[in-house]
Amino acid sequence: MGYASTVKMPFGPQHPALKEPEHFLFELDGDTVVGVTPRIGYVHRGIEKALELSTYGHGLYLAERICGICTVAHTCCYTQAIEELMGIEVPPRAKYIRTIMSELERLHSHSLWVGLVAHEAGFDTLFMYAWRDREAILSLFQEITGGRVLHAINTLGGVRRDISPELADKIRCTMEYFEGRVKDYRRIIRTEPTFLKRTRDVGVLKPSDAAKLDAVGPTLRGSGIKEDVRRDDPYIAYDEMPFNVISSDGCDVFARTEVRVEEMMESIGIIRYALDRMPAGVFRVRAPRNAPAGECVSRVEAPRGEDMHFARSDGTAKPERYKVRAPTLANIPALCRMLVGIHVADIPIILAGIDPCFSCMDRMVVVRGGRASGTLQSKRDV
Amino acid sequence: MVTYEVLQLIVFPGALFAICLAFLYEWVDRKLFARVQGRYGPLYTGPAGIMQPVADFLKLLSKEDIVPRACDANLFFAVPVMYATLPLATLFMMPIAAPEALIAFDGDLIFILFAFGMMTLIIFLAGWSSASRFSAIGSVRSALQMLSYEIPLGLVLVCPAIAAKSLSVSGIVQWQAANATLGAALQPIGLAVTMVCLLAELELVPFDIPEAETEIVAGWRTEFTGWRLALFRLGRDLEVLLVAALVASLYLGGAQPLWLIPATAMFVVKTAAVVMVFSFVRALFARLRIDQMISGMWKYLLPIAALQVVLVQIGVGV
Amino acid sequence: MSIAGEALKQLRRRPCTIRYPVEKAKVPNGFRGMPVWDMQKCILCVLCQNACPPGAIRLIGKGPDAEIEYLLDRCIFCEECAEVCPKRAIAMSHRFELAGFDRSKMAFRFRKDRQVQGQHDAPKTSDSTGKG
Numbered sequence: 001m002g003y004a005s006t007v008k009m010p011f012g013p014q015h016p017a018l019k020e021p022e023h024f025l026f027e028l029d030g031d032t033v034v035g036v037t038p039r040i041g042y043v044h045r046g047i048e049k050a051l052e053l054s055t056y057g058h059g060l061y062l063a064e065r066i067c068g069i070c071t072v073a074h075t076c077c078y079t080q081a082i083e084e085l086m087g088i089e090v091p092p093r094a095k096y097i098r099t100i101m102s103e104l105e106r107l108h109s110h111s112l113w114v115g116l117v118a119h120e121a122g123f124d125t126l127f128m129y130a131w132r133d134r135e136a137i138l139s140l141f142q143e144i145t146g147g148r149v150l151h152a153i154n155t156l157g158g159v160r161r162d163i164s165p166e167l168a169d170k171i172r173c174t175m176e177y178f179e180g181r182v183k184d185y186r187r188i189i190r191t192e193p194t195f196l197k198r199t200r201d202v203g204v205l206k207p208s209d210a211a212k213l214d215a216v217g218p219t220l221r222g223s224g225i226k227e228d229v230r231r232d233d234p235y236i237a238y239d240e241m242p243f244n245v246i247s248s249d250g251c252d253v254f255a256r257t258e259v260r261v262e263e264m265m266e267s268i269g270i271i272r273y274a275l276d277r278m279p280a281g282v283f284r285v286r287a288p289r290n291a292p293a294g295e296c297v298s299r300v301e302a303p304r305g306e307d308m309h310f311a312r313s314d315g316t317a318k319p320e321r322y323k324v325r326a327p328t329l330a331n332i333p334a335l336c337r338m339l340v341g342i343h344v345a346d347i348p349i350i351l352a353g354i355d356p357c358f359s360c361m362d363r364m365v366v367v368r369g370g371r372a373s374g375t376l377q378s379k380r381d382v
Numbered sequence: 383m384v385t386y387e388v389l390q391l392i393v394f395p396g397a398l399f400a401i402c403l404a405f406l407y408e409w410v411d412r413k414l415f416a417r418v419q420g421r422y423g424p425l426y427t428g429p430a431g432i433m434q435p436v437a438d439f440l441k442l443l444s445k446e447d448i449v450p451r452a453c454d455a456n457l458f459f460a461v462p463v464m465y466a467t468l469p470l471a472t473l474f475m476m477p478i479a480a481p482e483a484l485i486a487f488d489g490d491l492i493f494i495l496f497a498f499g500m501m502t503l504i505i506f507l508a509g510w511s512s513a514s515r516f517s518a519i520g521s522v523r524s525a526l527q528m529l530s531y532e533i534p535l536g537l538v539l540v541c542p543a544i545a546a547k548s549l550s551v552s553g554i555v556q557w558q559a560a561n562a563t564l565g566a567a568l569q570p571i572g573l574a575v576t577m578v579c580l581l582a583e584l585e586l587v588p589f590d591i592p593e594a595e596t597e598i599v600a601g602w603r604t605e606f607t608g609w610r611l612a613l614f615r616l617g618r619d620l621e622v623l624l625v626a627a628l629v630a631s632l633y634l635g636g637a638q639p640l641w642l643i644p645a646t647a648m649f650v651v652k653t654a655a656v657v658m659v660f661s662f663v664r665a666l667f668a669r670l671r672i673d674q675m676i677s678g679m680w681k682y683l684l685p686i687a688a689l690q691v692v693l694v695q696i697g698v699g700v
Numbered sequence: 701m702s703i704a705g706e707a708l709k710q711l712r713r714r715p716c717t718i719r720y721p722v723e724k725a726k727v728p729n730g731f732r733g734m735p736v737w738d739m740q741k742c743i744l745c746v747l748c749q750n751a752c753p754p755g756a757i758r759l760i761g762k763g764p765d766a767e768i769e770y771l772l773d774r775c776i777f778c779e780e781c782a783e784v785c786p787k788r789a790i791a792m793s794h795r796f797e798l799a800g801f802d803r804s805k806m807a808f809r810f811r812k813d814r815q816v817q818g819q820h821d822a823p824k825t826s827d828s829t830g831k832g
Contacts, residue, residue, distance in 0.1 A: 009515060017596040058753035061778055120596045122587055122669025125703055128419035132716045139728075146732035146792065152778045160783070161730070184706065191702040194588050194668040344519070345671045348596040418707045420716040666703050 006034060009344070013042050017120060017348035020358040024351075028344065036339045038332055043359040051322040056082050056156060056291060059319065063309075066324060067360040068149055069112065072098070072105040073302030074324075075154035077309040080235060081298035082156055085291040085313050092279040094158035095237040100171070100274050101144070101153055102236070102300075103267040107178065108137040109303035110260040110267075113355045114185055117257060120348040121198045126188060133181040136174050143167065158284030168275045175268050182264045189257055199254035203338040203350035206251060215334035216327050217305020218263065219354045221247040222256035229301035240277075241270050253353040290317050302327050304355045326360035395478035395646065397470055403650070404619035407626065408435040410654060411661040418665040435619065439612050447608035450512060457511035462606065462613035465504050469620035472497040476627040477552050477637040479646045481559055486552040491543055494551065494628060495536055498583055501621060502528040505592065508614075509602035520601025523672050524592035527582055530679035531589075534687035535579035538572040541694045542632045545569070551628070555636035565633035572690045573633045575683060577659070580625045582675070584618075586660060588667035589675060622660070626653035732777045733795045737768055737810040741789035744768070744812065748781035748790060757781060760809070772798060772806035 007028045013021035021042040027035035047066060051059045063078035064071045076098055083090060090098075115130030138148045145151035145161060153159050163171070189195060205215065210223035220227055228245040230238040246262040248255035291313040300307045305327030314320040331354040338350050390396055409424060409432050416423030424431025449458060475490040477483040483490070502524055509521020542565045543549050546557035558564060566573045582589040593601035606614055630636050630652035637649035670678070718725060727733070744766050749757045756774035760767045782790040800806060 016599055054753070057751075057780075061753040061776060065776075118668065122590060122594060122596070123667065124587070125419050125665040125707060126668075128421065129703075129706065129710075132420050135716065142731060143728045146730045146779065147777065150776070150778075152732070160779075188702050188706075192668065193701075194670055197670060197674050198668050343671060343673070345591075345594070345597050417711055417715065420710050420713070422715045422717055422719065425719060662707070665707055666701055 005029060011347060017351065018356075018358075019116075020356070022356070022358040024339070024347075026339075026344075026347070031343050031345075033339055033342050033344065033347070036336050038336060040329075040332065040358065040361070045359065048322055048324060052319055055289070055317045056086075056287070056319070057289075059322070060155065061152070063324075064150055064152065064154075067302075067326065067357050069109045069357060070105065070302040070304060070307065070327075070360070071150055072101045072154065073300050073307050074309075076102060076236065077298045077300040077302075077307050079154050079156055080300070081296045081309050081311040082291060082319075083287070084296045084298065085294050085311060086156070086288055087292070088157055088285060088287055090158050090236075091282050091285060092237070093162075093281050093283045096274050096278045097159045097163055097283060098154060099237040099241065100163065100271050101151065101159075103270045103274075104137055104140065104171075106267045106303045107264055107271075108134050108141070109355075110264050111137070111182075111185075113260060113303075113352075114189075114257065116355075117199075117253070117349060117352050118195070120352045121195060123192075123195055126185075126192075126195075130185065133178065136178060140171060140174050143170065155284065156287035158282070160284065162283050163275075163278070168278070171271065171275060175271055179265070179268050182261060182268070186258075186261050186265075189254075189261060196254065198346075198349060199252065199257060200250075201252050202346050203253045203342065203353050204251050205334055205338050209337050210251075210334060213334040213337060214330050215305075215354075216330040217302070217355075218256050218259045219305065219331050219334060221245070222259045223251045224249040224255075229299050229306050233299055235298075235300060237274065241273055243270050253349055256353050290315060291319075304328060304357060305330060326357065328354065328357045329361035331356070332361070390484060391474065396474065396484060399478070400470060400473045400620060400623060401616070403653075404616070404623045405435040405439070406432070407622055407654065407657045408615075408619045410657055411622070414658055414661045415665055418662060435615075439616060442612035442615065443609050445608045445611075447610065448605075450514065450605050452513040453605065454511040454513070457507055458610075461504055461508040461511055462610040462617070465501070465508065465617035466613040466620065467617075468497055468500055468504065469617060469624045473620065473624055473627065475551060476624065477555050477631060477645075478627070478649050479637065481552060481555045481636065481638050481645065483552045486550055488553070489549045491539060491549050491551055491554075494624075495539060497624075498535070499528065499532060501583070502532075505602050508606070512602075512605035514605050516598040516600070516604045517602050519598050520592045520604070523598075524585070524602060526672055526676060527585075527589065527591060530676040531579040531582040531683075534575055534679065534683045535583070537684075537687040538569075538575045538579070538690050539632065541569055541572045541690050544691075544694050551631050551636075555631050555638060558635045559638040564635050569633070569690060569694070571686060571693070573629070575687045575690065576629060576633070577663075578683060580629065581660065581663065582679075584622060584625055584660070586664040588664075588670045590664075590669055591672050591675060594669055622657060623653065626656040626660070629653075629656045727794045727796065731792065731794055731796070732779050733793045734772065734777070734798055735770065735775070735779075735781055735790050736793045737770070738789045738791065739768075739810050739812050741787045742768065742810070742812065743787055743789075745786065747784045747786065751780040751784040753778060753780065764812075766812060768810040770808045770810065772808065773803050 009026045009028050011024040011026055012018045013023045023039040023042065025037040025039065026033050047062055051062050054062060060075060060078060063074050066074045111130050111134040115127040118126035118130065141151055142148045144163060144167060145153045153161055205219065205223050207223045207225055210220050210225055215223065224247050226245045226247045231245050243266045246259050246266060248258050250258070293313055293315045295312045298309045307327055308325040310323040311319050312321040335351070335354050339347065342350060392398060413423040424434035427433040427437045449455065472494055474484045475486065475494060505524045506521045509517040509524070542554050545568060546554040548554055548557060585592055593603060603611065603614055630649065634652045636652070637645040639645045640648055744759060746759050749759055754774045754776050756771045758769045760769050779792055782792055
């Protein structure tokens with residue numbers, strides 16, 4: 001005693017474990033984390049202001065670029081909000097295509113995440129395999145939409161490209177292959193002892209904490225709470241889809257991994273169901289240029305959790321206010337709870353465990369900080 | 383005669399040969415590791431990228447040398463040199479071209495064990511001298527790791543010596559040649575324990591804890607750049623060769639001619655096989671945490687190593 | 701160890717990556733690469749200019765001197781221009797290796813009177829004069 005008993009260790013904004021700049025200041029007592037202070041806002045891009053300055057049609061492409069991984073989720077959320085403001089009904093075929101795209105995106109995002117968490121655990125081979133198999137989904141995207149990452153398929157009033165029967169067969173074929181791969185991941189993750197050692201009982205988030213701190217998505221469902229916007233507040237064609245909301249009672253990183261892998265299986269089921277029952281007809285209706293004055297909140301279950309957009313229009317061709325709450329932000333308080341009391345070596349895997357996408361969320365905090373309360377937003381405040 | 387011996391030390395089977403072989407094995411390791419993961423690995427430098435390790439080494443030599451202001455300058459200078467030369471010097475005790483090593487004396491096995499301990503000490507000094515948080519964590523982890531694998535390794539390496547009644551690596555190779563047997567056939571448990579311990583010595587997955595990239599950047603190597611990093615990489619390659627040579631000599635018969643195949647070729651084949659096993663195994667695991675690694679080593683590996691000693695003592699596998 | 705079977709299988713298979721600069725990836729039909737103007741069809745109606753979200757397309761000059769300026773460095777490859785074109789004069793080519801060090805080489809001008817035949821898939825820089 002006499003000396004300070006804790007050491008402060010910075011983590012980020014540049015760190016190999018973080019693919020995006022974000023800063024966490026850890027307070028260490030030996031090898032144990034006793035406190036953590038997140039400092040967010042490094043990748044503020046001013047996207048909300050840019051959305052308010054662009055027309056509804058152009059804003060779509062900004063919304064697409066909020067997140068590179070969840071582009072379909074963000075455009076779904078955007079189009080949903082704006083279509084409600086404009087009062088247009090999307091044709092059923094377009095709804096099915098959007099559903100298929102959303103689920104394909106979930107497959108690609110979750111397999112990316114499985115790879116990342118394996119990489120954080122030093123399991124580079126699984127990382128390479130997961131990304132190798134994700135390539136099948138990306139080339140599928142390329143065929144359906146013409147773009148591997150930014151699909152530009154959702155548009156106001158429907159979708160821009162149809163899924164032809166040949167393409168549908170191709171998707172079915174890929175799903176066949178991918179299902180086998182996901183089963184393989186499931187087997188590897190459940191049986192590889194070194195991976196289990198690194199993920200079991202690591203980053204524990206109790207169900208009560210998860211609910212209290214408003215965790216979303218697989219982080220929440222990994223703590224045993226069955227909450228999924230697709231089920232609780234069905235959007236696009238999810239009310240017609242049969243699927244299970246996956247949850248796991250493990251409350252640790254392993255449970256989150258399991259939830260994601262099982263969700264991939266469910267997604268494959270949804271895609272097959274939607275392909276088989278796709279209604280015929282048009283896939284796009286004309287959207288007006290202006291939206292009548294009004295407000296709208298739209299919620300979407302992005303692969304990382306609940307994504308929420310808010311739009312207010314004043315009758316012109318541009319939104320008066322547009323606001324985005326990306327899923328990562330909702331998980332930050334829960335993340336800080338998980339990070340206390342752990343070993344230093346477990347920091348990266350817990351951080352990766354929430355599937356963070358810092359550039360998605362940073363825009364939002366800074367804008368709030370500049371304008372209003374300056375505190376972290378929680379689900380209930382919005 | 384003296385010039386011949388100097389030539390032997392410097393060219394073949396001494397320093398130059400060892401360095402070339404070390405670079406070759408880095409390529410083998412990278413290529414196999416990449417193929418396991420579905421990648422090509424080095425591709426463009428030389429045929430199938432075989433010159434890539436040399437090119438990397440030369441490139442690093444030409445890079446900017448950055449010395450942190452807070453570091454211990456003398457140590458910071460000395461550590462890379464020591465790290466590269468120690469495995470090279472130890473390699474002279476390995477029978478490469480003939481069953482008799484360049485330098486062979488009774489007890490060189492103990493010197494090799496001591497060299498492994500010294501390597502870890504150098505790593506610790508490297509982390510210490512660079513005065514960085516990541517390096518400090520890495521070097522402490524490295525030292526902790528040594529505490530866990532050193533004892534089982536020492537125990538099992540004694541077993542071939544007991545069997546051959548010689549504390550010299552060359553003696554053990556000659557004993558295997560004379561009795562037409564392999565250490566691996568007599569002491570499979572010992573071989574397995576040795577491989578696990580040497581994985582930890584080489585800091586390969588699942589024991590790459592001291593240089594865990596996603597946790598502590600590059601661990602104890604974080605602050606080293608330019609020629610220092612080049613020497614560290616060379617030292618690492620030589621260490622891989624040393625470890626492969628040790629396994630090949632003690633358990634696979636080492637450098638003894640087979641029919642018309644010369645001893646050197648046998649040595650290369652055997653060590654390459656060991657390197658390939660290492661790079662295949664390191665693709666199969668996730669990284670353990672330091673506490674899990676230490677408790678695993680003490681709980682499981684040490685009793686198994688002790689069992690091997692008991693077996694040898696009661697006459698099994700001699 | 702549970703990945704060992706898959707690892708052994710992968711050893712017998714070809715790597716899944718490609719030797720990129722030597723071996724190019726194949727892109728499917730409908731790929732959204734760099735847009736190309738067919739100036740024989742173009743009527744200079746500037747619908748593409750209005751549709752372009754980042755403002756990468758501009759009409760420069762008047763009358764017979766009118767040119768379409770396309771800024772590759774601003775383009776987001778969304779295909780809105782090709783979709784909105786009443787004459788189907790814009791096609792998304794299959795070119796995807798568009799990165800460069802010099803932004804001044806990323807401005808292309810398409811002129812109505814200096815057209816070259818057959819420009820659908822591979823635009824040549826001879827047609828599109830680089831702007832300084």
